[in-house]
Amino acid sequence: MGKMEINLDNEIIKLGSEDGELPKAMIFNAAPYVFNVLKGNLEKVIGIGKSNNSSGELAASLGMTKIQQDRSGYWNLKIGFGGKDKNGVRNGLKAGVLEHGKSNQAPRPFVAPTVRTVKKQVEVLMQQAIDEEMRKNGNT
Numbered sequence: 483m484g485k486m487e488i489n490l491d492n493e494i495i496k497l498g499s500e501d502g503e504l505p506k507a508m509i510f511n512a513a514p515y516v517f518n519v520l521k522g523n524l525e526k527v528i529g530i531g532k533s534n535n536s537s538g539e540l541a542a543s544l545g546m547t548k549i550q551q552d553r554s555g556y557w558n559l560k561i562g563f564g565g566k567d568k569n570g571v572r573n574g575l576k577a578g579v580l581e582h583g584k585s586n587q588a589p590r591p592f593v594a595p596t597v598r599t600v601k602k603q604v605e606v607l608m609q610q611a612i613d614e615e616m617r618k619n620g621n622t
Contacts, residue, residue, distance in 0.1 A: 504615050505557035506549050508608040509547060511561050515607060516600050517546055523592040527580060543573040
């Protein structure tokens with residue numbers, strides 16, 4: 483659904499490239515913030531806490547994977563929807579319909595606004611992780 487890429491300077495990459503600690507620290511620092519903003523936007527869109535028919539199952543199915551390195555050497559963490567609802571409908575499909583709509587349902591985007599909203603703060607949080615790594619290595 484939504485994707486955010488941060489490209490790093492080669493000098494920064496060298497700081498933690500041996501074991502991937504720097505990219506993992508950067509992701510670890512920013513992911514909870516993105517997760518919380520996404521969940522808040524989803525809850526606004528589906529109206530959790532208001533008098534409606536939302537069961538909260540979709541919001542409850544939102545989760546994060548572990549930080550992993552892909553075949554190309556990039557570090558990733560995915561935030562998404564797992565499982566199915568009580569009727570057997572995949573939660574990822576329901577989230578896609580909410581985001582993009584369908585013929586008889588207007589779109590109610592929550593992923594795209596999240597990506598736009600969090601980008602600057604994610605950069606700040608990741609920079610904090612870089613600064614911390616530089617302090618550990620004695621590079622101020």
